[in-house]
Amino acid sequence: MSAAWRNDSNSPCRSSQTLEPAAWGDAAECAGSTSGATNSNESRSRMDDPFNRPPHGRASASVPRRAVTCRASSANTRQAARSSRLRNRRTVRLSATSKRSGGAIFSPDCRETPPCRRGQRMITALERVLGLRRGERTRALLLFAYLFLVIATSVAGKATRDALFLQQHDAARLPYADAAVALGVVALVALYVRARRAMNLLALQIGSLLLFSTGALALWWVGQGGAAPAWHPAVVYLWVGVFGALGPVQVWTLANYVLTLREAKRLFGLVGGGAILGWVVGGLMTTATAGRYGADNVLLALAAALAACAALVFVIWRRRPAAFGDEEPEASGRALSPASLCESLALVARSPYLRALALVIACSSLVTGIAAWQFKAIAKAYIPATDELASFFGWFNVCAGLLALATQCLATxxxxxxxxxxxxxxxxxxxxVLGSVGLLAWGTLAAAVVxxxxxxxxxxSIDKSTVETLFLPVPAEQTFHAKLVIDGIVWRAGDVAGSAILLVAVAGLGVSAVGVGWINLVLLGGWMAIAWGDYR
Structure with a gap:
């Protein structure tokens, strides 16, 4: 455009790039005053073309220069007004966002999504991937955290107790300790069933967790100040074994009381991931604490974790669905539930379904207990130092936990x-079967690790999710007693049977840790035969 037109002070279109909203009408009048020289469709296409190109088949000279410039100026004016409105809207939105985010200031020209909105989108995407629905996320994550802390505590405690026990006793005495743990579990389950009649599940779980936390703190205090008493490793072994049997049962029992059947089928996989992650973190905690501060000081961390579990139970119970009400869903039927350990055993014995499940669990406990003893005995022979042995157990739990987590996420x-x-x-x-054959063939620590x-x-991973799925058809109040009997007593009965077999084979017949693998192969054949009968 010419310099004369740009400096024409009489034209309202002279400074179209900096027009204020009050001058928009003048620009429209300027465009309308020259529209008669051209066709209306051409005028409209000219005003929308930012490069002021002529229509096809006609020369640009046919349109007056003043009309072209004024139309272009009007189009630029509308574009500037549109940009200004968008900037104003963005400024208002970002101002409201800054108030919600605690005063954080975002530039109006910033095209990035605010952090709070990005976080919400990530949470929504995570819920979609995990199959969570509205109102389920908090309960699922709290149960995940509860099981995570329980398993991490159990793993760290088992690594510590094994190291402390093997420091003063030979591996041949481990079967006696396992038998004592089994008897302790039976006694505790009997007390637990009787306490269930007198109090609700919330008070029972919080009270038991605080009791275990106090016990861990007392055992840590006794082990300080030099040489610990001779009974200290045995009591630590018993305490950790009893909690390791009861703690996970409490988590899954609580899950049956705060999740509906449909929710449980969707969320049990996520909740079970807390157990696998707990194995990893428990192993790391054992390695870091035992290597730097000694195996005894792991007990102090366990006491703090169990106290946190008690707080989590209270929060989870408060977030139960409204359909359950303020009381337990089976509170009215609790008076008709088993009142003693014998009645709980009779409940399992009368049900063919629970009997078959208990038999499979007993075989699993028997065989895996013997395999665990082989691993501990061979590890003690290769790593005699206490702290180094505790660190080795910790690293083993870390690596195995990571593999279990991958299996749970990708294969289960x-x-x-x-x-x-x-x-x-x-x-x-x-x-x-494959691992036992490998141990018999090579007889090394690596084969025992495999x-x-x-x-x-x-x-x-796979087996735990499978077993917990088998409990879903059982009513909630019966599940409480069935899990106590099967996961507590039946599992420990398998441990006792395995301990008796080891005592006869190792102490009586002098069979080596590697040679016990032949016994395990026979027991594995019986396990698969029973599983095949249940499958058919």
């Missing part, structure tokens, strides 16, 4: 969907 749901529960029950015994690692990875 696919195996259950494709092959079903019946086939999934055979995965652990088949892997133990044997125990295959049990650890598969039993706490």
């Amino acid at each position: 749901s696919r195996v259950l969907r494709r092959f079903g529960v019946g086939v999934a029950l055979f995965i652990v015994p088949v892997s133990l 044997l125990k690692g295959s049990d650890h990875v598969l039993r706490y």
Whole structure:
């Protein structure tokens, strides 16, 4: 455009690039005053063309220069007004966002999504991937955290107790300790069933967790100040074994009381991931604490974790669905539930379904207990130092936990969907057969790690999800007693049977830790035969 037109002070279109909203009408009048020289369609196309190109088939000279410039100026004016409105809207939105985010200031020209909105989108995407629905996220994550802390505490405690016990006693005495743990679990379950009649589940779980936390703190205090009493390693072994049997049962029992059946089917996989992650973190905690501060000081961390679990139970119970009400869903039927351990055992014995499940669990406990003893005995022979042995157990739990977590995320749901529960029950015994054959062939620490690692990875991923799925058809109040009997007493009965077999084979017949693998192969054959009968 010419310099004369740009400097024409009489034209309202002279400074169209900096027009204020009050001057928009003048620019429109300027465009309308020259529209008669051209066709209206051409005028409209000219005003929308930012490069002021002539229409096809006609020369640009046919349109007056003043009309072209004024139309272009009007189009630029509308574009500037549109940009200004968008900037104003963005400024208002970002100002409101800054108030919600605690005063953070965002530039109006910033095209990035505010952090709070990005976080919400990430949470929504995570819920979609995990299959969570509205109102389920908080309960699922709290149960995940509860099981995570319980398993991390149990793993760290087992690594500590094994190191402390093997420091003063030979590996041949481990079966006696396991038998004592089994008897302690039976006694505690009997008290637990009677206490269930007198108080609700919330008070029972919080009270037991605080009791275990106090016990860990007392055992840590006794072990300080030099040489610990001779009974200290045995009591630590018993305390950790009893809690390791009861703690996970409490988590899954609480899950049956705060999740509906449909929610449980969707969320049990996520909740079970807390157990696998707990194995990893528990191993890391043991390695870091035992290597730097000594194995005794792990007990102090366990006391703090159990106190946190008690707080989590209270929060989870408060977030139960409104359909359950303020009381337990089966509170009215609690008076008709078993009042003693004998009645709980009779409940399992009368049900063919629970009997078959208990028999499979007993075989699993018997075989895996013998494999665990082989692993500990061979590890003690290769690593005699206490702190180094505790660190080794910790690193083993870390690596096995990571593999179990990968298996849980990538394989568990696919195996259950494709092959079903019946086939999934055979995965652990088949892997133990292969591991036992490898240990008999090589007899090294690496072969023992493979044997125990295959049990650890598969039993706490695919096998655990399979077993918990088998409890879903059982009513909630019966599930409480059935899980106490099967996961507590029946599992420990398998440990006692395994301890008796080890005492006869090792102490009586002088069979080596590697040679026990032949006994395990026979027991594995019986386990698979029972599983095959249940499958058919």
